[in-house]
Amino acid sequence: MNNDNNEIYFSKDIKELVGTEYGDIEKHSKFMKLALNEAKKALDEGEVPVGCVIVHNDIVIAAGSNKTNIKKNATRHAEIEALDSIYLSENASKFGGDKLLSDCKLYVTVEPCIMCAAVLQLAKINIVYFGCYNDKFGGNGSILPVHSIDCFERGHPYNCVSGVMKDQAIHLLQKFYFQENKKAPVPNKRKRIDPDQMINNQDNSSIDQPIDK
Amino acid sequence: HLKKMRKIQLSPKITTTSIATTETSTLTITISSSSTTDSDNNNNTPSNKNKNNNINNNNNSVLELLIAPEENYPNLQSFYQQHIDNEQNNEQESDRQPIVDIINSHNNNNYIYKDKTEYQRKIIQFLIDNKLSLKIVKIPKNPPLTHDLWLEWNKLWPMTFRVHCFSTPLVETLEDKEIVEMNTFMKKAIEQANIGKSLGFNPVGAVLVDPETNTIHGAGFDQTPGNHMNEITNTTTVKYHLSPILSHCTMNLIHQLANQHIERCVQKSGTAGMPALASMQQTPNSEDDAYLATDLYLYITREPCIMCSMALVHSRIKRVIFGAVQPNAGGLGGCLKVHTQKSINHRFQVYHGILENQCKLLFENKNNNNDNK
Numbered sequence: 001m002n003n004d005n006n007e008i009y010f011s012k013d014i015k016e017l018v019g020t021e022y023g024d025i026e027k028h029s030k031f032m033k034l035a036l037n038e039a040k041k042a043l044d045e046g047e048v049p050v051g052c053v054i055v056h057n058d059i060v061i062a063a064g065s066n067k068t069n070i071k072k073n074a075t076r077h078a079e080i081e082a083l084d085s086i087y088l089s090e091n092a093s094k095f096g097g098d099k100l101l102s103d104c105k106l107y108v109t110v111e112p113c114i115m116c117a118a119v120l121q122l123a124k125i126n127i128v129y130f131g132c133y134n135d136k137f138g139g140n141g142s143i144l145p146v147h148s149i150d151c152f153e154r155g156h157p158y159n160c161v162s163g164v165m166k167d168q169a170i171h172l173l174q175k176f177y178f179q180e181n182k183k184a185p186v187p188n189k190r191k192r193i194d195p196d197q198m199i200n201n202q203d204n205s206s207i208d209q210p211i212d213k
Numbered sequence: 214h215l216k217k218m219r220k221i222q223l224s225p226k227i228t229t230t231s232i233a234t235t236e237t238s239t240l241t242i243t244i245s246s247s248s249t250t251d252s253d254n255n256n257n258t259p260s261n262k263n264k265n266n267n268i269n270n271n272n273n274s275v276l277e278l279l280i281a282p283e284e285n286y287p288n289l290q291s292f293y294q295q296h297i298d299n300e301q302n303n304e305q306e307s308d309r310q311p312i313v314d315i316i317n318s319h320n321n322n323n324y325i326y327k328d329k330t331e332y333q334r335k336i337i338q339f340l341i342d343n344k345l346s347l348k349i350v351k352i353p354k355n356p357p358l359t360h361d362l363w364l365e366w367n368k369l370w371p372m373t374f375r376v377h378c379f380s381t382p383l384v385e386t387l388e389d390k391e392i393v394e395m396n397t398f399m400k401k402a403i404e405q406a407n408i409g410k411s412l413g414f415n416p417v418g419a420v421l422v423d424p425e426t427n428t429i430h431g432a433g434f435d436q437t438p439g440n441h442m443n444e445i446t447n448t449t450t451v452k453y454h455l456s457p458i459l460s461h462c463t464m465n466l467i468h469q470l471a472n473q474h475i476e477r478c479v480q481k482s483g484t485a486g487m488p489a490l491a492s493m494q495q496t497p498n499s500e501d502d503a504y505l506a507t508d509l510y511l512y513i514t515r516e517p518c519i520m521c522s523m524a525l526v527h528s529r530i531k532r533v534i535f536g537a538v539q540p541n542a543g544g545l546g547g548c549l550k551v552h553t554q555k556s557i558n559h560r561f562q563v564y565h566g567i568l569e570n571q572c573k574l575l576f577e578n579k580n581n582n583n584d585n586k
Contacts, residue, residue: 073467074524115523122458137557
């Protein structure tokens with residue numbers, strides 16, 4: 001509990017990063033692509049497409065995707081799946097427990113929800129990179145800034161960076177809700193455009209390229 | 214004397230914070246006539262204009278009410294100070310000159326209030342002309358959260374009290390029978406906490422109850438490894454279903470509930486053993502697909518943390534009853550109020566204070582045991 005209370009935990013957009021931090025942008029997009037691949041797996045399983053990877057010294061040590069429907073448990077979000085894959089594995093004792101995660105970065109396609117933001121505090125993660133904001137449940141600034149509240153006895157606040165390949169993350173979410181709309185018995189008043197077409201019509205910037213298939 | 218009573222309301226900044234700080238109050242300047250003794254007339258709600266008119270018709274009292282944060286009116290503040298000083302010194306004659314100074318003063322960071330100085334000057338001029346006095350009254354900034362607070366605050370500032378049905382309804386509104394039931398189930402939760410404590414975990418226990426049939430759907434205790442963990446109980450003897458750091462009482466229970474559900478589905482579909490996940494995938498839209506805790510009540514000895522509170526939102530719990538408040542980390546009022554966030558698509562009722570002392574005692578005993586060992 002001897003945290004420095006003077007430390008300010010930020011939540012920045014990727015474009016706000018400067019210098020060497022911004023120089024790592026290639027690396028960030030590389031890991032975020034892996035997270036997006038996890039999200040695509042979830043989409044194929046009929047889940048809300050959210051995926052994440054946990055990176056330790058540039059090595060992916062865990063990955064997870066949303067499994068709320070399959071596991072009949074609304075709390076099985078990608079972040080928790082990834083953490084469980086670390087701590088419930090047979091090699092769990094090899095890892096240094098809490099110390100391991102404090103050197104780790106988490107890449108997740110959508111902003112962690114309030115629950116997951118608290119989970120990541122308990123896991124003492126170092127830094128979180130996420131794609132798009134979550135206007136309904138976001139725990140890293142959208143609804144509540146849980147990442148920066150020093151409230152847990154055994155947790156630790158963390159920094160987070162938003163907007164890493166957010167267009168792709170939104171694209172996946174739109175795909176999911178587009179699918180779901182097809183099944184809906186009453187057609188929506190608002191006409192939805194197929195996100196695949198939308199992305200083809202757009203001019204893509206250098207970073208925000210569509211996902212390689 | 215004025216015949217017409219006016220009420221000026223200048224952004225009273227009634228702000229509600231998510232953190233339960235009820236005692237913060239904003240300063241207001243209330244200007245009332247010193248000649249009339251009807252100080253009760255100050256009680257005008259901003260929302261109750263009809264009442265104002267009634268008073269206006271009945272009394273010919275002079276009353277002007279200014280509701281504003283005190284810091285917006287530095288000149289009035291100094292006028293007030295001046296007035297008090299004058300009263301103390303009984304120097305009624307010599308007070309004219311200083312007041313003019315106050316009115317004309319533009320220093321003391323008054324540039325922020327530039328647009329208001331003209332207004333303030335008018336008010337002060339009005340006060341001088343009518344030989345009125347100034348009085349500063351503190352009024353509550355936030356709406357009252359409890360019935361007791363409302364009774365107390367209502368004396369100086371009539372306000373409406375609306376029980377937020379999904380936040381923290383009053384235990385008094387419950388029937389006796391219901392409270393007895395709550396006590397019995399909370400005792401069950403305390404039993405669970407004691408089991409956890411005997412294993413060396415945090416003494417937090419909980420039960421999930423179906424309120425219609427009064428049957429217990431699940432019971433569990435906190436399993437996070439702590440500093441106070443006994444040496445006998447190491448992690449190998451405990452079978453974790455979740456990461457140990459996340460094995461809070463509530464998370465365990467939700468997991469338990471999901472497993473029960475999957476088992477039931479497997480029995481129904483006839484496929485035995487592990488291919489549960491596969492069968493789930495084949496029938497993703499069955500009627501059992503509903504959220505699991507929709508109709509359940511959770512009884513827990515200590516307030517759930519932020520993570521657990523949000524997990525309960527995700528699981529669509531109906532009601533949570535907890536014993537002791539967790540002041541720094543609680544997600545249902547202790548630190549944040551997750552269950553009343555507007556943007557979140559599910560809200561639930563929260564009661565607390567049932568067998569509070571017994572729930573707190575669990576923690577005290579833990580410390581005693583550690584000292585003995």
